[in-house]
Amino acid sequence: MAVGIVPTSEGSADYNGRITWFVVLSSIVAATGGIIFGYDIGISGGVISMAPFLKKFFPEVFTKMTQVAERSNYCIFDSQLLTSFTSSLYIAGLVASFLASPVTRTYGRKPTIIIGGIAFLIGSALGGAASNIYMLLLGRILLGVGVGFANQAVPLYLSEMAPAKYRGSFNIAFQLCVGIGVLFASLLNYGVEKIKGGWGWRISLAMAAAPATFLTIGAFFLPETANSLIQHGNDHQKAKKILQRVRGTTDVQAELDDLIKASDKSKAVKHPFKQIIKRKYRPQLVMSILIPFFQQVTGINVISFYAPILFQTIGLGASASLMSAVVTGVVGTSATFLALLIVDRVGRRAMFSFGGIQMFVSQMLIGIIMAVKLGDHGVLSKGYGLLVLVLICIYVAGFSLSWGPLGWLVPSEIFPLEIRSAGQSITVAVGLIFTFIIAQTFLAMLCHLKSGIFFFFGAWVAIMTVFVYFFLPETRNLPIENMESIWRDHWFWKRFVFYQQDYDKGDTT
Numbered sequence: 001m002a003v004g005i006v007p008t009s010e011g012s013a014d015y016n017g018r019i020t021w022f023v024v025l026s027s028i029v030a031a032t033g034g035i036i037f038g039y040d041i042g043i044s045g046g047v048i049s050m051a052p053f054l055k056k057f058f059p060e061v062f063t064k065m066t067q068v069a070e071r072s073n074y075c076i077f078d079s080q081l082l083t084s085f086t087s088s089l090y091i092a093g094l095v096a097s098f099l100a101s102p103v104t105r106t107y108g109r110k111p112t113i114i115i116g117g118i119a120f121l122i123g124s125a126l127g128g129a130a131s132n133i134y135m136l137l138l139g140r141i142l143l144g145v146g147v148g149f150a151n152q153a154v155p156l157y158l159s160e161m162a163p164a165k166y167r168g169s170f171n172i173a174f175q176l177c178v179g180i181g182v183l184f185a186s187l188l189n190y191g192v193e194k195i196k197g198g199w200g201w202r203i204s205l206a207m208a209a210a211p212a213t214f215l216t217i218g219a220f221f222l223p224e225t226a227n228s229l230i231q232h233g234n235d236h237q238k239a240k241k242i243l244q245r246v247r248g249t250t251d252v253q254a255e256l257d258d259l260i261k262a263s264d265k266s267k268a269v270k271h272p273f274k275q276i277i278k279r280k281y282r283p284q285l286v287m288s289i290l291i292p293f294f295q296q297v298t299g300i301n302v303i304s305f306y307a308p309i310l311f312q313t314i315g316l317g318a319s320a321s322l323m324s325a326v327v328t329g330v331v332g333t334s335a336t337f338l339a340l341l342i343v344d345r346v347g348r349r350a351m352f353s354f355g356g357i358q359m360f361v362s363q364m365l366i367g368i369i370m371a372v373k374l375g376d377h378g379v380l381s382k383g384y385g386l387l388v389l390v391l392i393c394i395y396v397a398g399f400s401l402s403w404g405p406l407g408w409l410v411p412s413e414i415f416p417l418e419i420r421s422a423g424q425s426i427t428v429a430v431g432l433i434f435t436f437i438i439a440q441t442f443l444a445m446l447c448h449l450k451s452g453i454f455f456f457f458g459a460w461v462a463i464m465t466v467f468v469y470f471f472l473p474e475t476r477n478l479p480i481e482n483m484e485s486i487w488r489d490h491w492f493w494k495r496f497v498f499y500q501q502d503y504d505k506g507d508t509t
Helices: 021-047 051-057 059-066 079-106 111-131 133-161 166-192 200-206 211-219 226-232 236-247 255-268 277-298 300-313 317-345 350-375 382-401 404-412 417-449 452-471 499-503
Strands: none
Touching: 021 111, 021 133, 021 166, 021 200, 021 236, 021 317, 021 382, 051 059, 051 211, 059 417, 079 111, 079 133, 079 226, 079 317, 079 417, 111 133, 111 200, 111 211, 133 166, 133 226, 133 404, 133 417, 166 200, 166 226, 200 417, 211 300, 211 350, 226 236, 226 300, 255 417, 277 404, 277 452, 300 350, 317 382, 317 404, 350 382, 350 404, 350 417, 382 404, 404 417
16 A cells, blocks of 8 residues: 655646745745744743732732642642633734635735735734733734734745745745744744843734744735636736746746636636535545644643743743743754755655654653652653753754645645635634634643643644554645645545546536
8 A cells, every 4th residue: 555655647747947036035025924923923922921010910920829728739720811812813813814715716926925914014013012801902903913814825926936845945945934033932932031121022922023024025016926816817917027037937838827727717706715625626625624633632732822921830940941942943943944954855754754753752751750750740850851851852853854845835836826825824813713712721731640641642643644654645745736646646645636537527526
């Protein structure tokens, strides 16, 4: 039984072209949407570990922090209102991702990116100026709208702009920017936590405007992708000129013909969300749901949102815990950069497998150490605290080589044009749903499961690694508009996928 197929069909022929400065600069601007997302992930955990912020907005949690003798290591921060601050962004992003889908399909990727940047700008201003919990949560909701729109459009933009043989590297630039955003946020939290007067958290929340401004202004100068121009317009000459410019050659007819063919098929589909549930799109639908679900239950958001809290739980002070979050941010960003360099050489499946094993082993070891050495009221020795930090770095590196970047890359490259906006919306929405659920429940789970939370997420990592091995075909180096061949050749999915002769016979059930 063949569990993984490297495509060898006619769709794997190379198009003409090379990497040009035009496509590199356009992709850099678009990928900064990832900095926005990463900045928010990194900033939230740091801010909610700052005493002045907790004292102003969450006095109940602040009181628990001061009751040293009575508190459990795992239950200090267990507050539904506190988790609402973190998770409100993701439920707003969920709703926004579905609103972004028709905008992306009808008006293009560029306007969707601009809307996301503007929403994030307003949200960051409200967060930095917040005087009460309602203003704070409203700012978070607007940040969520920005995340929903940006995450819908940016991965599609990068996959469509990139040459087929380098699509993985270009798309991983989004996840690299997420890592840069997390790192920048962690460094800023570490710096402002020391500000006398207790208003450093305002700088942390307001500085989200910096990457949002760059993205919003830069997006006005971005070219629309040729795929999008053909999809929502009939100006094939304009699309051809864009292709020639981004590919650095005048000989783009073969790629243009494939885009036009895909667009004609796309225009016949009036309701992409109804279309995607048909049997012939079953592989793409399953992947659009399971890949973002698996990405969230790796447990990465436990580390990203609450790294400073986790490090305080194992006995590090506030400043030391923020600095430890910086260390994990450096590790994650470095590993993502490595993934960018090797993804189109090694392939997606090998990286999923290697990263999954690395994450599983490190999570099991962290859980064992915390169960045996920490307990409810104990404190880890400096040596064991350092060991946990090293294991968390190993875990973060494994995620950043696999499910971090590939969780965005693979869904953005597997959908045919006629369901691409709908498929990406489902991917973003599922990711945000489970980000919301985990963000809303993690502190309570930490309180009740204690060290068992690492075994919980470790079990999911084992499941997803097996799933990828058996059910995800290799997508490396295949042109995005010819991706359906990987499903026709796969041992399991071929039973769902229609061959071209089925279309010719008019069988579209």
